[in-house]
Amino acid sequence: MAETQKFDVPEDRIRLGVIANLLRIYIEMYIDDKRKKLLDGLNGEEIVLEFPSLGGSVLFKIYDRRIIESVGDSEDAAATLVLKSTGEDVTEDMSPILGNTNSIFGILKLLPMMVKKNVNFKGSAFKALRFLRVIMMGNSKEFKKQKKRWKLMQEGKL
Numbered sequence: 110m111a112e113t114q115k116f117d118v119p120e121d122r123i124r125l126g127v128i129a130n131l132l133r134i135y136i137e138m139y140i141d142d143k144r145k146k147l148l149d150g151l152n153g154e155e156i157v158l159e160f161p162s163l164g165g166s167v168l169f170k171i172y173d174r175r176i177i178e179s180v181g182d183s184e185d186a187a188a189t190l191v192l193k194s195t196g197e198d199v200t201e202d203m204s205p206i207l208g209n210t211n212s213i214f215g216i217l218k219l220l221p222m223m224v225k226k227n228v229n230f231k232g233s234a235f236k237a238l239r240f241l242r243v244i245m246m247g248n249s250k251e252f253k254k255q256k257k258r259w260k261l262m263q264e265g266k267l
Contacts, residue, residue, distance in 0.1 A: 154187040162194040188237035191229040
């Protein structure tokens, strides 16, 4: 019988990988052409989403309206978004950002998080906000349908 090989990977690094994959799936599923146009202004740029509570970050490289994610940091990042988690579940703190609409009102809804210092920017705030608008999925018809399904499932009606 062959021995299984064990890898010594910190749990927080695994969580960062899961978050990176989750964001990639969300973006691929729910991004529309209007938001893909926002990526034109970020072509060739690197955006970092930093999670101090996990001790790491997720790097997004943008090329030709595509987003390539990886776990790690960048010295050449155009912008860094620092998401300070208030609890243990980082995805719970990200859901208000992801569920917001891609509009000026969606950005304004983030102001309380910015005032509480839960969301900070390093580097170009304009590029950070542009990237946030790309990952905000509240306008997507498919996201709205899925959100209704999730609500029905939580209520036990589905």
